[in-house]
Amino acid sequence: MQFFAPLTVMWALVASGVTAxxxxxxxxxxxxxxxxxxxxGKLVMYHGGDTPTQQDSLHAAFEERFPEINFTMVVDYSKYHDVRIDNQLETDTLVPDVVALQTLQDFTxxxxxxxxxxxxxxxxxxxxxxxKDKNGAWMAYTIFTFGxxxxxxxxxxxxxxxxxADLTNPEWAGKIASSYPNDDDAVLFLYTRYVEKYGWDWVTSMSNQNITFNRGTNFAGEFVDSGxxxxxxGTSGGSAPIEFVGGNGTEYLSWGQRVGILSKAKHPAAAKLFMNWAVSEEAQTSVVYTTVRTDIGTDHPWNDPEANMAAFPAFMEDREKVEMWKQTFSLYFGEVQGEASPGFLGVHPGL
Incomplete structure (x- = not known):
């Protein structure tokens, strides 16, 4: 009888839906x-980002499509949202239903x-x-690109x-803005690709360029846009006269912003509504930055090795190496200075 006990348990689990x-x-x-x-009719989402209003277009599009849903969007650095969620789960005070972050390792x-x-x-x-996770635990709903x-x-x-290599030319001294590579992992990854091609002498030269550093990946683009x-x-592209450099021999970064529903979400039905809408043909063609669907468009960054779409998730999983890179860049560029660009949100924003 003991021999058959494990089989009995296994079939009981299958029958109960545990392995479904x-x-x-x-x-x-x-x-x-x-x-x-x-x-x-309520939904709370934590989204990674740099300013409180950075996801206003996503928020507005969802509210316009589903006006009967009271949709709360909270934007903060992903590296704060993830530990915030961990702490809320530990203290049984979970606020969000859905979470979308740059910290890809959190989802695995x-x-x-x-x-x-x-x-x-x-x-x-x-x-x-x-x-996407083969079991449906998470998926990317859009793709962001830095160069x-x-x-x-x-x-x-x-x-x-x-x-x-041109960025180290003396004519650009005092004319470069950048997010801190030791503050944001996507910017960090971009800098590591440049180091791997041009070496640490490139970083030494960059450290002598009187770069204007600040927190938030929005910063560099805003400084260029404002003249x-x-x-x-370490920022995204723009329209003419702003030129984006990436591809054609220069590595850049595109990553899928992962999103998932928390198992203890208070509003799972609303969360499922968001997930279905976010990957719908409607949203993928009119709301998100770059589609994650293979059946929409043909110019996909996952087809370009220089976009590093496979390399970035692996990089994010190796936290020891990430910290090593951060501290090394601190030796060249100094410690991160300034307040967090989204502001101080505390433990339970969105309540």
């Missing part, structure tokens, strides 16, 4: 909307811990395979800085 595989959602958006309203950890609900929204099968930029209208007749700097490092 999440299937893709079959309900329509309108049905999910009705479920969310019946649940109470949370998935193993059972912190994330296994759920596959409609359209999950259309997401590029490397941008460096320059204002082509402010070159003063000088040759444009078309490679990272305070000619070059911005």
């Amino acid at each position: 595989v999440a299937k893709e959602e079959t309900k329509t958006i309108d049905q999910l909307y009705a479920d969310a309203i019946a649940e109470g 950890r949370w998935a193993k811990e059972g912190t994330l609900l296994r759920y596959k929204p409609k359209g999950f099968s259309k997401i590029f395979n490397d941008l 460096y930029i320059y204002d082509s209208s402010a070159l003063g007749g000088l040759a444009p800085p078309t490679t990272p 305070k700097s000619v070059i911005g490092v």
Whole structure:
């Protein structure tokens, strides 16, 4: 009888649904909307970012589409949101229902811990395979891209800085803005790729360029847009006359912003509504920055090795190496200075 006991337990687990595989959602958006309203019509999301208003367009698009949902969006650095969630779970005071962060390693950890609900929204099968958990614990809903930029209208007749090596030229001294590489992991990764190609002599030269550093990945782009700097490092592209440098021999970074539903979410129906809407053809073609779906468009960053879409998640998992890189850059550029750009949000924002 003892021999058959494990089999009995196994079949009991299967029967109870413990080992059941999440299937893709079959309900329509309108049905999910009705479920969310019946649940109470509330949704709280923690999103990684640099300023309180950075996700206003996402917030507004969701509210316009689903006006009966009271949608609270809280933006803070991902490295604060993740430990905030861990602390809330430990103290049984969880606030958010959905979380979207740059700290990709948190999602693999949370998935193993059972912190994330296994759920596959409609359209999950259309997401590029490397941008989703096979069990549905998380997925990417958009893709962000960092490189460096320059204002082509402010070159003063000088040759444009078309490679990272050009950034060390003396004519650009005092004309470069950058987020701290020892403060943001995506900016850090970008700097590490430049170091691996150009060596530490490049960093030494950059440390002598009188770079204007500040917190928040929005900073460098805003400084270039405002005319305070000619070059911005560790930021996204813009429209003419702002030129983005990445590809064609220069490495850059594109990553899928991961999102998941917390298992202990107070509003799971509203969370499921958000997940289905976020990867819907409607949102993927009109709301998000870059689609994660393989059936929309053809110019996908995962097809460009220089975008480092496979390298970045691996980099984020190796926290010991990440910390080593951060501290080394601190030796060259100094410690991070200034207040956090989103402000101080405390332990339970969004209540």
